[in-house]
Amino acid sequence: MTTIIIAVLGAIMIAAAVLAIVQKSLLSAVIAAGAISLLASLLYIVLAAPDVAMTEAAIGSGLTTIVFLFALNKIRKEDKHG
Amino acid sequence: MELAGAIITLIGSIFLFLGALGLLRMPDIFNRMQAGTKATTLGSILFLTGSAMAHAECTCTGKIVILILFIIFTNPLSSHALARAAHFIGIPLAKKTVKDDLAEDEKKEEGGQL
Amino acid sequence: MVNIIYQIAGAIALAAILLAFIRMIKGPTAADRVVALDAMTIISISLIIFLAATLQRVIYIDIALVYGLISFVGIVAIARYLERGI
Amino acid sequence: MTLITILGLVLIMIGLWGMLTQKNIIKIIIGFSIMDTGVHLIMVSIGYLKDRTAPIIDSAVDQANAVNTVVDPIPSALVLTAIVIGLAVTALMLSYAIKLYEKKGTLDINEFKELKW
Structure with missing residues (x-):
């Protein structure tokens, strides 16, 4: 059972990584990077490391996305003025 | 009791699958949001x-009740914020749409101010 | 019997996460991708509970609690960015 | 888990490809973050032992026989620190990207050629 879960989630992770690299829009790339962190935290549960899974869910998927959005917001605001 | 729990789990997973299928097949973003939420x-x-x-036999009923309350409170809120944002940045509706109340309200307010 | 039905339910939830990810690949605008991410989050909370029941540890349910709160903050932040900026 | 080691290796390769081929600075930082995730997956998969459970002692784990039933907790403790430091490094790189944008008005890496010769 765990082998099937690892195979499916790993395939989705690789596809999301390729999507994050080849995507033109910056916001879509950030969203795909958030999806990678989500699936990684599921894999940490299968690997019997719940503390790492909790940290990855809070920091990797939540806080990193918000920090990226702050940077994108700064860049877009400068765009509007200049 | 355990068999009933397993069957309820199966029904819930079928609902999850149909929601994801609707996310894949609906024509525009608002329909997709309705199916996906x-x-x-x-x-x-x-x-x-x-x-x-x-x-x-596990002592996890309290945690699961708290988790269900979280889902009931947070999920409609986030979907509402997304729908509002998608409407205001001007994503076009599907061709079959017959009614758009929010746009009519905005038009009426602009008319009143003038 | 109970175990077989429960594992079939988990497999269907895994297929659902795959379907939601296909919308994330195809989605024409960024808002479609955010909707797909939202659906993937909810389905993965169910999958965490499934793993906790399969691996027989109560402690894994706490991860679902953390994830349910943090994902809400993330989705609302993306929605506010789409609307007018944080 | 051999499968997870292979997955981490593929993620590191995809992140390196993105860092080397993309022109936009934000995309380079995203590639760095993908590479980070791959390294963490490999480090956690080193400590995993087959058919064992999480190293948290509660009612599900027998206390006297805990050495034979739990996985190695040291790599997950290391990765816990590495995730937080990864967030700090990402935030520092993003602040540099904002400063570069204020200086030149663009994020294309080919425009920054003061140190080229």
Whole structure:
């Protein structure tokens, strides 16, 4: 059972990584990077490391996305003025 | 009791699958949002309830009740914020749409101010 | 019997996460991708509970609690960015 | 888990490809973050032992026989620190990207050629 879960989630992770690299829009790339962190935290549960899974869910998927959005917001605001 | 819990879990997972299928097949973003939020909310509530019933020997019922309350409170809020944002940045509706109340209200307000 | 039905339910939830990810690949605008991410989050909370029941540890349910709160903050932040900026 | 080691290796390769081929600075930082995730997956998969459970002692784990039933907790403790430091490094790189944008008005890496010769 765990082998099937690892195979499916790993395939989705690789596809999301390729999507994050080849995507033109910056916001879509950030969203795909958030999806990678989500699936990684599921894999940490299968690997019997719940503390790492909790940290990855809070920091990797939540806080990193918000920090990226702050940077994108700064860049877009400068765009509007200049 | 355990068999009933397993069957409720199966029904919830079928709801999750149908929600994801609707996310894939609906024509525009608002229909997709409706399929991807309502159906998955009901499906996950059924899934969690069935899991708590199927494993009655574990002492996890309180945590699952708190989790269901989280899902009920946060999921409609986030979907509402997304729908509002998608409407205001001007994503076009599907061709079959017959009514757009928010746009009519905005037009009426602008007319009143003038 | 109970175990077989429960594992079939988990497999269907895994297929659902795959379908939601296909919308994330196809989605024409960024808002479609955010909707797909939202659906993937809810389905993965169910999948965490499934793993906790399969691996027989109660402690894994706490991860679902953390994830349910943090994902809400993330989705609302993306929605506010789409609307007018944080 | 051999499968997870292979997955981490593929993620590191995809992140390196993105860092080397993309022109936009934000995309380079995203590639760095993908590479980070791959390294963490490999480090956690080193400590995993087959058919064992999480190293948290509660009612599900027998206390007297805990050495034979739990996985190695040291790599997950290391990765826990590495995730937080990864967030700090990402935030520092993003602040540099904002400063570079204020200086030149663009994020294309080919425009910054003061140190080229």
